[in-house]
Amino acid sequence: MTVPDSVEPVLEGVDLTKHFAARGGSPFRRHKRVVHAVDGVSLKLYPGYITALVGESGSGKSTLARLLAQLYPVTGGEIRYRGQAVKATRGKAFRAYASKVQLILQDPFGSFNPVASILRTLQRAVRIHHADRSRAHQRATVDDLLRQVSLVPPEQFTEKFPHELSGGQLQRVSIARALAASPDVFLADEPVSSLDVSIRLGILNLLKKLTEERDVALLYVTHDIASARYFAAETAVMYAGELIEQGPSEEVTQHAAHPYTQLLIASAPDPSRGESARVKDIGQPPSLINPPAGCRFHPRCPYAMQRCQTEAPPRFDLGDSHTTRCWLYADDEEAETRRSQTSFTPQPPEPQTKEQS
Numbered sequence: 001m002t003v004p005d006s007v008e009p010v011l012e013g014v015d016l017t018k019h020f021a022a023r024g025g026s027p028f029r030r031h032k033r034v035v036h037a038v039d040g041v042s043l044k045l046y047p048g049y050i051t052a053l054v055g056e057s058g059s060g061k062s063t064l065a066r067l068l069a070q071l072y073p074v075t076g077g078e079i080r081y082r083g084q085a086v087k088a089t090r091g092k093a094f095r096a097y098a099s100k101v102q103l104i105l106q107d108p109f110g111s112f113n114p115v116a117s118i119l120r121t122l123q124r125a126v127r128i129h130h131a132d133r134s135r136a137h138q139r140a141t142v143d144d145l146l147r148q149v150s151l152v153p154p155e156q157f158t159e160k161f162p163h164e165l166s167g168g169q170l171q172r173v174s175i176a177r178a179l180a181a182s183p184d185v186f187l188a189d190e191p192v193s194s195l196d197v198s199i200r201l202g203i204l205n206l207l208k209k210l211t212e213e214r215d216v217a218l219l220y221v222t223h224d225i226a227s228a229r230y231f232a233a234e235t236a237v238m239y240a241g242e243l244i245e246q247g248p249s250e251e252v253t254q255h256a257a258h259p260y261t262q263l264l265i266a267s268a269p270d271p272s273r274g275e276s277a278r279v280k281d282i283g284q285p286p287s288l289i290n291p292p293a294g295c296r297f298h299p300r301c302p303y304a305m306q307r308c309q310t311e312a313p314p315r316f317d318l319g320d321s322h323t324t325r326c327w328l329y330a331d332d333e334e335a336e337t338r339r340s341q342t343s344f345t346p347q348p349p350e351p352q353t354k355e356q357s
C-alpha cells in the first residue's frame with residue numbers, strides 16, 4: 001500500500017507557515033510575541049490514498065489541517081490544488097474550494113444544529129452542492145448518502161435529531177454530509193478520538209473504503225501512530241510545528257529514523273508488549289513562543305550532539321521516499337557513531353482502534 005510514483009498529488013502544502021499572535025503578555029512590548037504553530041511544512045495528499053499526520057497535542061496538526069482547508073490565511077508558503085496555487089479564504093472562492101476540500105472534525109456533536117433533523121441537515125448540504133437537481137432527486141440523494149455510510153435503512157435515521165444518535169452514528173452522518181459535496185480531499189481531524197474504542201475501527205474502515213472507492217485523498221490527523229501503520233499509505237510526523245519525518249507508513253513505523261518518532265512508538269499503549277516495556281515519561285514539548293534553537297527536539301533527545309543545539313537540521317533522504325530532519329543522518333563520523341546507538345527498534349504496537357472482543 002504505497003503511493004506509486006505515477007500518482008500526482010491532488011492537494012499540496014508547500015513550505016506552509018502559520019504564526020498566531022500569542023495571548024497575554026505586556027501590551028507595551030515592542031515586539032509582539034508569536035506562537036510558531038506551523039513552520040515550513042510541505043506535505044502532499046494523493047487521490048485514493050490516506051496520509052496520517054501524527055504528533056503530540058499542541059504540535060500543530062489541527063492548525064496544518066485548517067491551513068489546508070483555507071480556514072486560516074497562511075503566514076507563509078502556498079497551497080496547491082491540482083498543481084495550481086490557490087488562495088481562497090473567503091467568499092465565493094472559499095465556497096468553491098470547500099466543496100472540493102472537506103474538513104471532518106473530531107466532535108460530531110459540536111458540528112450539528114441540535115434542532116435540525118438529520119434529513120434537514122443532509123438536505124441542506126445536498127441543496128448547496130446539487131442545486132440543479134429536482135426536489136425528488138435531492139431527497140433520493142440524501143438516502144443514497146446515508147446508505148454509503150452504512151446507516152441503513154435510511155428512513156430509520158432521517159427523522160432523528162443529533163442527540164438521538166450515538167457518537168459513531170453521528171460521525172457517519174458528518175461523513176455523509178461531507179460526501180454531499182463530492183469532494184476530492186477529506187481532512188479528518190482526529191475523526192475517531194472522541195468515540196468509544198470499540199467503534200473506532202468501523203469509522204476508520206468506512207473512511208478507508210470511501211477514499212479508495214471514490215479516489216479521494218484523505219489526511220488522517222491522529223495521536224495514534226500505531227493506527228497510522230494500518231490505515232495510511234503515508235505517514236508524516238509533526239513535532240513542535242515542524243514535520244520531522246515522513247514517508248511510506250511501513251517505513252516510518254517499522255524503521256523509525258527520528259528519535260522522536262521512536263519515542264512515540266515506544267510510548268504508545270500496546271497490550272502485547274506489556275505496560276512495563278512502555279516508555280512512560282516522554283518529557284514535555286517545548287514552548288512554541290520561544291522554540292528551542294537548532295533542532296526543536298534537542299532538549300529531549302537522548303542522542304543530541306553539539307550542532308543540534310544551534311543548527312536546524314535539513315531534510316535527509318533515507319531512500320524509498322523516506323525522509324527525516326535529524327542530524328543523526330548526516331554523512332559524517334560523529335553522526336555515524338551516534339546513529340549506531342539508536343539501534344532500539346521496538347515493534348510497532350497494535351492500534352488503539354482495534355475492535356474490543
Ligand SMILES: Nc1ncnc2c1ncn2[C@@H]1O[C@H](COP(=O)(O)OP(=O)(O)OP(=O)(O)O)[C@@H](O)[C@H]1O
Pocket residue numbers: 020021022023035036037055056057058059060061062063064288
Ligand atoms: N487561534 C489560535 N491563536 C493562538 N494560538 C493558537 C491558535 N490555534 C492554535 N494555537 C496554538 O498553536 C499550537 C498548535 O496547536 P494545534 O491545535 O494546531 O495542535 P494539535 O497538534 O492539533 O493539538 P491537539 O492534538 O491537542 O489538537 C498550540 O500551541 C496552540 O495553543
